[in-house]
Amino acid sequence: MTQEDKELLLKDLCARLPYNPIVYVDENLPRLKLGAATRVWEYIAVDKPCKPYLRPMSSMTEEEKEELLNRLPKYWGLEIDKLGDLYFDICDASYPDIELLTDIIDWLNKKMFDYRGLIEKGLALEVPEGMYK
Secondary structure, eight states: OOHHHHHHHHHHHHHHGGGOOEEEOBTTBOOEEOOTTOOHHHHHHTTOOOEEEEBOGGGOOHHHHHHHHHHSOGGGOOOGGGGGGHHHHHHTTOSSOHHHHHHHHHHHHHTTBOTTOTTTTTSSEEOOTTTTO
């Protein structure tokens, strides 16, 4: 794992810690529930295969889409199918309402959506159905 990958994974996991993400660590402890007190950086630092279980953006239910769209100002004109790009748009800081942006990112973290593309990069695993219910 490159240093850049480690940093991306650590940033992502730290934002999800309050919601107890579940990660794969190794064959001896295949699923570990992380909490706010977990020192996740130790797993990443020693190159253990620490991969969070995340939901692809495509797994968003109609109810979740509606809930998320209700949080977004109408003038943003975002298409739900392109929400994976939302994170990068937010990083451009071109949107005026930082509190709203923080709320949206927090909502995505709470629902364990992979809005950073970690699954595609091999840094996360697609969540088995029902794991986070």
